[in-house]
Amino acid sequence: MRRGNGAAARRREWEPCGNKYLDALMSSRCSCGKKKTPKKSFCLACFLMLPQDLKNDLYSRLGDGYEQAYDAAEKYLEEMR
Numbered sequence: 001m002r003r004g005n006g007a008a009a010r011r012r013e014w015e016p017c018g019n020k021y022l023d024a025l026m027s028s029r030c031s032c033g034k035k036k037t038p039k040k041s042f043c044l045a046c047f048l049m050l051p052q053d054l055k056n057d058l059y060s061r062l063g064d065g066y067e068q069a070y071d072a073a074e075k076y077l078e079e080m081r
């Protein structure tokens with residue numbers, strides 16, 4: 001299968017920068033292993049499992065509470081699996 005224009009495909013592909021939170025956010029793979037939308041923290045299935053306060057916290061900005069929110073959400077999801 002052709003994957004289309006190489007340059008465009010590369011632009012869509014996030015190159016890991018070593019920042020766990022930014023890499024997880026920009027990745028197209030959720031921490032559960034399913035596909036997710038880049039710039040979303042988790043796939044929809046995971047996101048919907050989160051309690052409302054954790055969902056709200058994930059709208060924080062990087063460097064302004066997002067890291068703590070992501071860690072809390074990740075921990076919560078691990079316990080749910």
Ligand SMILES: [Zn+2]
Nearest residue numbers: 030032043046
């Ligand atoms: Zn997921």
